Amino acid sequence: MIEAAKDVIRTATGIPDVALHVLLGLLVYFLCILIFRAPLRSWWPWLAVLALQSANEISDAIGDLPRRNGIEVRGTILDTAVTLLLPTIIVIAARLAFMRSQRLAPR
Numbered sequence: 001m002i003e004a005a006k007d008v009i010r011t012a013t014g015i016p017d018v019a020l021h022v023l024l025g026l027l028v029y030f031l032c033i034l035i036f037r038a039p040l041r042s043w044w045p046w047l048a049v050l051a052l053q054s055a056n057e058i059s060d061a062i063g064d065l066p067r068r069n070g071i072e073v074r075g076t077i078l079d080t081a082v083t084l085l086l087p088t089i090i091v092i093a094a095r096l097a098f099m100r101s102q103r104l105a106p107r
């Protein structure tokens with residue numbers, strides 16, 4: 001079922017898999033920020049992206065076992081890194097900016 005949905009998205013958009021990982025990672029991240037009203041510096045939206053990406057990779061691994069007699073580890077690592085790259089940069093930048101603003105705030 002998940003693979004069929006992913007195939008529909010790939011076919012409908014024509015966007016390469018790597019770009020889809022980047023875009024969907026950001027989409028999930030920002031939706032979680034909006035839904036949970038979390039600040040950019042919060043790790044919770046990032047963890048939600050990690051959880052969904054992990055579920056996606058588990059689904060891929062289960063689907064790959066009968067076809068390939070194994071799991072494509074390099075692809076899993078690459079997909080996860082690409083999906084989490086921009087949310088990670090945003091969280092770290094926001095946390096650093098917050099810490100800097102706290103140091104500069106008058107007491």
